[in-house]
Amino acid sequence: MRYVSTRGTAPVLDFEGATLAGLAADGGLYLPETWPVLTRDEIAAMAGMSYVDTAVAVMHPFVGDTLTRAELRELCSRAYAGFGHDAVVPLVQLDARHWLLELFHGPTLAFKDVALQLLGLLFERFLAGGTNHLTVIGATSGDTGSAAIDALAGRMGVEIFMLHPAGRVSEVQRRQMTSVHAPNVFNIALDGASFDDAQALVKAMFADRAFSSGFRLSAVNSINWARLMAQVVYYFHAAVRLGAPDRAVAFSVPTGNFGDVFAGHVAARMGLPIAKLVVATNVNDILHRALSTGDYASGPVVATQTPSMDIQISSNFERLLFDVGGRDGPALAAQMAGFDAARAMRLTDAQR
Ligand SMILES: *Cc1c(COP(=O)(O)O)cnc(C)c1O
Numbered sequence: 001m002r003y004v005s006t007r008g009t010a011p012v013l014d015f016e017g018a019t020l021a022g023l024a025a026d027g028g029l030y031l032p033e034t035w036p037v038l039t040r041d042e043i044a045a046m047a048g049m050s051y052v053d054t055a056v057a058v059m060h061p062f063v064g065d066t067l068t069r070a071e072l073r074e075l076c077s078r079a080y081a082g083f084g085h086d087a088v089v090p091l092v093q094l095d096a097r098h099w100l101l102e103l104f105h106g107p108t109l110a111f112k113d114v115a116l117q118l119l120g121l122l123f124e125r126f127l128a129g130g131t132n133h134l135t136v137i138g139a140t141s142g143d144t145g146s147a148a149i150d151a152l153a154g155r156m157g158v159e160i161f162m163l164h165p166a167g168r169v170s171e172v173q174r175r176q177m178t179s180v181h182a183p184n185v186f187n188i189a190l191d192g193a194s195f196d197d198a199q200a201l202v203k204a205m206f207a208d209r210a211f212s213s214g215f216r217l218s219a220v221n222s223i224n225w226a227r228l229m230a231q232v233v234y235y236f237h238a239a240v241r242l243g244a245p246d247r248a249v250a251f252s253v254p255t256g257n258f259g260d261v262f263a264g265h266v267a268a269r270m271g272l273p274i275a276k277l278v279v280a281t282n283v284n285d286i287l288h289r290a291l292s293t294g295d296y297a298s299g300p301v302v303a304t305q306t307p308s309m310d311i312q313i314s315s316n317f318e319r320l321l322f323d324v325g326g327r328d329g330p331a332l333a334a335q336m337a338g339f340d341a342a343r344a345m346r347l348t349d350a351q352r
Pocket of ligand 1: 110111112143144222254255256257258259260261308309
């Protein structure tokens with residue numbers, strides 16, 4: 001599988017390259033060049049499969065040139081062995097027609113464990129034994145930091161530096177991050193800073209060529225394709241338990257950076273019958289406004305009880321705009337440059 005950038009000019013990479021790169025060199029995000037499509041029979045066969053077997057069936061088309069089925073299965077088994085429920089992501093019935101997919105049984109209790117536990121093993125696998133050394137830098141308001149640190153602690157070939165605003169992450173997550181004794185984990189608490197300040201420092205480090213050229217920097221937020229890929233699995237896993245491929249299921253997804261719900265879009269592209277994807281937001285509702293009016297306009301961030309959804313720029317939305325808007329990299333690059341300048345842009349008819 002070849003991976004292309006949403007902005008059209010970064011080098012085309014294989015799965016390993018896209019996983020290690022994070023952001024593309026042209027400022028875009030990597031996506032598969034084409035969507036692999038699973039047949040009805042292949043989807044139906046998932047009904048009796050374990051989570052790990054479903055993961056292999058869904059992800060192998062994306063990784064086939066870099067990992068064999070057996071290698072992928074081994075990584076998935078290890079990634080999900082640490083989950084506290086035998087079903088990994090149990091589906092719990094709420095009432096006659098509503099079900100809840102519990103994604104919080106991973107080691108740090110954040111749903112991000114589902115993807116990051118696998119990403120940590122992929123990094124180690126691609127870096128071990130080689131001369132490549134990866135320096136992961138991130139900013140967190142809690143969930144991403146503790147899940148990424150748990151996933152990368154002790155892994156060969158990679159170091160993680162995680163910035164958090166002092167006094168502004170929950171006590172549980174502060175301890176999850178800072179009580180890890182691994183030589184490759186570095187926590188940096190920023191006094192008097194907000195999450196946005198921490199995020200701005202990370203972006204500045206990536207943009208500072210004199211600084212960043214000395215390292216191979218990477219990111220663990222959901223701009224990383226491998227993270228989204230790992231999330232596609234549970235859409236299939238849940239849907240076949242609720243009657244797919246004979247019945248289409250709708251998913252309502254709490255959304256921040258548009259990673260989780262974009263994985264649902266990928267599942268649909270791969271042939272899973274999805275009746276509807278509901279993009280759920282809190283009061284920071286840029287995505288709701290964009291999809292209902294066509295105006296993607298960023299306002300001030302309002303702090304809420306759901307900090308992972310407090311965003312005014314949703315990175316992975318760019319992947320959707322590219323995929324449904326004709327996959328025209330140069331046109332999207334121009335559109336995003338306009339957004340960077342004006343903090344607002346108009347979606348095309350195809351993009352809505
Ligand atoms: C990360 C996170 C989100 C947002 O997910 P995206 O993939 O960024 O849209 C929502 N809720 C919780 C609890 C999260 O940890």
